[in-house]
Amino acid sequence: xxxxxxxxxxxxxxxxxxxxxxxxxxxxxxxxxxxxxxxxxxxxxxxxxxxxxxxxxxxxxxxxxxxxxxxxxxxxxxxxxxxxxxxxxxxxxxxxxxxxxxxxxxxxxxxxxxxxxxxxxxxxxxxxxxxxxxxxxxxxxxxxxxxxxxxxxxxxxxxxxxxxxxxxxxxxxxxxxxxxxxxxxxxxxxxxxxxxxxxxxxxxxxxxxxxxxxxxxxxxxxxxxxxxxxxxxxxxxxxxxxxxxxxxxxxxxxxxxxxxxxxxxxxxxxxxxxxxxxxxxxxxxxxxxxxxxxxxxxxxxxxxxxxxxxxxxxxxxxxxxxxxxxxxxxxxxxxxxxxxxxxxxxxxxxxxxxxxxxxxxxxxxxxxxxxxxxxxxxxxxxxxxxxxxxxxxxxxxxxxxxxxxxxxxxxxxxxxxxxxxxxxxxx
Amino acid sequence: xxxxxxxxxxxxxxxxxxxxxxxxxxxxxxxxxxxxxxxxxxxxxxxxxxxxxxxxxxxxxxxxxxxxxxxxxxxxxxxxxxxxxxxxxxxxxxxxxxxxxxxxxxxxxxxxxxxxxxxxxxxxxxxxxxxxxxxxxxxxxxxxxxxxxxxxxxxxxxxxxxxxxxxxxxxxxxxxxxxxxxxxxxxxxxxxxxxxxxxxxxxxxxxxxxxxxxxxxxxxxxxxxxxxxxxxxxxxxxxxxxxxxxxxxxxxxxxxxxxxxxxxxxxxxxxxxxxxxxxxxxxxxxxxxxxxxxxxxxxxxxxxxxxxxxxxxxxxxxxxxxxxxxxxxxxxxxxxxxxxxxxxxxxxxxxxxxxxxxxxxxxxxxxxxxxxxxxxxxxxxxxxxxxxxxxxxxxxxxxxxxxxx
Numbered sequence: 001x002x003x004x005x006x007x008x009x010x011x012x013x014x015x016x017x018x019x020x021x022x023x024x025x026x027x028x029x030x031x032x033x034x035x036x037x038x039x040x041x042x043x044x045x046x047x048x049x050x051x052x053x054x055x056x057x058x059x060x061x062x063x064x065x066x067x068x069x070x071x072x073x074x075x076x077x078x079x080x081x082x083x084x085x086x087x088x089x090x091x092x093x094x095x096x097x098x099x100x101x102x103x104x105x106x107x108x109x110x111x112x113x114x115x116x117x118x119x120x121x122x123x124x125x126x127x128x129x130x131x132x133x134x135x136x137x138x139x140x141x142x143x144x145x146x147x148x149x150x151x152x153x154x155x156x157x158x159x160x161x162x163x164x165x166x167x168x169x170x171x172x173x174x175x176x177x178x179x180x181x182x183x184x185x186x187x188x189x190x191x192x193x194x195x196x197x198x199x200x201x202x203x204x205x206x207x208x209x210x211x212x213x214x215x216x217x218x219x220x221x222x223x224x225x226x227x228x229x230x231x232x233x234x235x236x237x238x239x240x241x242x243x244x245x246x247x248x249x250x251x252x253x254x255x256x257x258x259x260x261x262x263x264x265x266x267x268x269x270x271x272x273x274x275x276x277x278x279x280x281x282x283x284x285x286x287x288x289x290x291x292x293x294x295x296x297x298x299x300x301x302x303x304x305x306x307x308x309x310x311x312x313x314x315x316x317x318x319x320x321x322x323x324x325x326x327x328x329x330x331x332x333x334x335x336x337x338x339x340x341x342x343x344x345x346x347x348x349x350x351x352x353x354x355x356x357x358x359x360x361x362x363x364x365x366x367x368x369x370x371x372x373x374x375x376x377x378x379x380x381x382x383x384x385x386x387x388x389x390x391x392x393x394x395x396x397x398x399x400x401x402x403x404x405x406x407x408x409x410x411x412x413x414x415x416x417x418x419x420x421x422x423x424x425x426x427x
Numbered sequence: 428x429x430x431x432x433x434x435x436x437x438x439x440x441x442x443x444x445x446x447x448x449x450x451x452x453x454x455x456x457x458x459x460x461x462x463x464x465x466x467x468x469x470x471x472x473x474x475x476x477x478x479x480x481x482x483x484x485x486x487x488x489x490x491x492x493x494x495x496x497x498x499x500x501x502x503x504x505x506x507x508x509x510x511x512x513x514x515x516x517x518x519x520x521x522x523x524x525x526x527x528x529x530x531x532x533x534x535x536x537x538x539x540x541x542x543x544x545x546x547x548x549x550x551x552x553x554x555x556x557x558x559x560x561x562x563x564x565x566x567x568x569x570x571x572x573x574x575x576x577x578x579x580x581x582x583x584x585x586x587x588x589x590x591x592x593x594x595x596x597x598x599x600x601x602x603x604x605x606x607x608x609x610x611x612x613x614x615x616x617x618x619x620x621x622x623x624x625x626x627x628x629x630x631x632x633x634x635x636x637x638x639x640x641x642x643x644x645x646x647x648x649x650x651x652x653x654x655x656x657x658x659x660x661x662x663x664x665x666x667x668x669x670x671x672x673x674x675x676x677x678x679x680x681x682x683x684x685x686x687x688x689x690x691x692x693x694x695x696x697x698x699x700x701x702x703x704x705x706x707x708x709x710x711x712x713x714x715x716x717x718x719x720x721x722x723x724x725x726x727x728x729x730x731x732x733x734x735x736x737x738x739x740x741x742x743x744x745x746x747x748x749x750x751x752x753x754x755x756x757x758x759x760x761x762x763x764x765x766x767x768x769x770x771x772x773x774x775x776x777x778x779x780x781x782x783x784x785x786x787x788x789x790x791x792x793x794x795x796x797x798x799x800x801x802x803x804x805x806x807x808x809x810x811x812x813x814x815x816x817x818x819x820x821x822x823x824x825x826x827x828x829x830x831x832x
Contacts, residue, residue: 041551042550042551249455250456251459252455255459262806265810266805266809266813267770267771269773269776269788270773270788270805273798277798278798278802281473281474282470282474285473285480366774368568368777376569376572393576393577393580397572397573398573401573404569405561405565408564409560
């Protein structure tokens with residue numbers, strides 16, 4: 001019975017999947033054209049992208065880079081679509097540094113800007129050696145000296161004041177507790193600052209850079225100055241406000257709640273109006289504060305209220321057991337807050353804090369409304385109203401948007417990276 | 428938070444004000460209160476001294492003086508002889524108009540972009556990410572200015588619509604985009620019939636919602652499923668149409684027409700309003716898109732799978748299972764976005780839209796020099812609006828909140 005029905009002895013070669021089920025075609029079928037709705041959306045999106053690219057590309061490619069004014073540029077373009085990027089070449093200094101910052105000193109804010117990244121790196125990336133944090137702590141004083149100029153003694157004395165305050169605080173805290181330490185620290189710092197004022201006043205030429213007045217700050221530099229100063233100042237204030245709002249003491253809680261809700265309920269512009277026209281009334285007669293200083297005060301108030309709300313969220317998200325565990329270890333309020341509560345609450349609130357910081361940095365453009373020449377103010381003022389460049393807007397505002405985009409997008413990418421790093425919970 | 432409390436046994440000594448946790452909080456609060464009072468009285472003292480020196484005083488009489496300036500968008504009766512109070516009220520209404528329009532539009536943009544960003548269509552998802560990132564990372568002031576300038580340069584002048592070889596034409600013969608603004612048709616109401624017609628329209632909208640509610644209740648109570656789609660449409664449109672033709676077409680459209688150098692008739696929406704509205708909507712839409720995306724992603728996949736295993740169709744899964752749960756996550760940040768729109772609408776001052784910051788905080792302040800009073804009123808206005816928006820939205824939030832017992 002060898003005549004059994006046929007059985008295949010050799011296997012067939014494996015075949016590739018059908019053409020429409022592999023490679024790019026499969027991907028396109030599955031991702032772009034599965035179903036009529038998706039196909040329509042895909043076609044719409046492609047059409048939209050085509051419209052944008054076909055409009056923007058000639059504008060960009062035909063860009064004119066070296067003319068002295070808009071009419072020359074339009075002559076060269078001769079009716080064709082094209083950008084007049086020469087405005088950037090002509091006015092870059094106004095957009096970056098403002099109208100009246102001395103041009104031979106441009107290296108100073110530039111250096112401060114570059115050093116900002118170096119100083120921020122140890123704070124941002126915890127893998128770097130912790131010793132570098134000392135350099136970060138020195139940065140604010142160095143940056144002040146670079147940007148505002150004057151003798152370096154001002155910065156040094158300010159630094160010595162902080163150091164004395166910190167030393168007094170840690171000494172007294174060990175002996176008499178947190179509150180006494182705080183009082184001693186503040187007192188020591190103020191004494192040193194007061195004495196330091198005489199020292200730096202006595203030697204105005206000691207390693208001095210030419211002084212630049214605050215009203216000469218402008219351009220993107222002003223946005224950076226306001227953004228960094230106000231965010232860093234509002235962080236400790238925000239922590240204090242958040243703790244106050246979570247506190248058991250009704251009066252302190254009430255003060256914090258009223259402050260936070262009031263500031264969050266009004267637009268930043270009204271606070272800037274206050275800085276511009278009202279705030280001077282609240283200082284003793286005869287004192288005159290720089291507009292930039294008044295603006296810093298108001299923006300710091302503004303952002304500290306928002307940061308306080310973010311941190312309050314972090315505090316509320318901590319499990320109750322953390323507070324109780326701290327109590328059962330016998331820690332007092334200051335110790336528990338500093339060692340147990342805050343490290344965890346701040347970690348939870350990092351994304352929110354970064355959001356507030358990015359929003360605040362963007363909101364610094366609002367100072368152009370009270371006629372300060374920040375980036376937007378410089379574009380709307382000296383550039384748009386000059387006879388050479390009146391009527392130009394895409395190029396300059398596009399440049400401004402690009403600057404902000406690069407910084408803000410960078411910060412938000414960092415925050416997402418950090419969130420992934422800090423995610424210690426189980427997934 | 429609570430800290431350890433010492434056992435209460437011995438009598439009270441003065442030192443316990445600092446050392447005993449039971450009394451220490453009173454000490455701290457007392458100190459804080461004293462500091463607050465001292466601080467405020469110091470500031471007020473300075474204020475009074477400064478005002479004295481300048482020969483000024485705090486007075487609200489300026490509100491009753493004639494304003495003497497014109498406002499280009501007047502939702503209520505106003506002319507340059509009206510009082511500053513009236514001007515402020517016009518500005519307040521203008522603020523509310525642009526804030527309301529922008530809130531509605533931003534929600535639409537945000538929901539569409541947020542849902543599409545999660546779509547499995549690669550190119551659409553990427554496009555929406557680009558939109559969200561581009562608008563979130565650039566200041567809204569720059570967007571307002573770019574959109575305003577782009578519109579006023581791209582739209583033709585009214586005279587381009589004139590003549591036989593006009594370079595521009597009206598859209599559907601009734602909407603004109605010009606660099607002075609957008610002209611749209613307006614309704615012309617004739618007599619009591621028009622009132623009746625609008626009441627019927629209103630009633631049919633209410634009726635549609637009532638019907639849908641009834642059908643839902645019936646479904647939940649008895650399991651009977653009434654058709655939803657076509658009866659809703661019928662209730663919405665049929666009574667209105669019948670009344671419209673029975674009463675002899677009492678409501679007509681007035682189309683804008685080119686007369687002289689400008690368009691006449693219809694509704695004139697100024698470019699400042701359009702640009703501000705559009706910029707606020709598209710900017711905040713990007714933020715809302717992120718909230719919507721986060722809300723949908725917060726619903727675990729098990730919910731979809733459980734719903735599918737109950738036999739629900741995909742559309743129902745979204746409507747009955749995912750969205751009601753996602754809404755709980757979306758609404759609180761949505762409230763704060765609405766607040767942001769209202770506050771950001773004060774940037775109107777950059778494009779010359781006369782909102783309350785432009786009238787009370789701008790021209791009135793500069794003309795009368797009453798800085799403290801004007802800014803105080805301005806802050807009060809925004810504070811009231813913010814608090815009311817959060818109150819209203821919190822009521823809604825409570826109605827969709829998870830009922831935990």
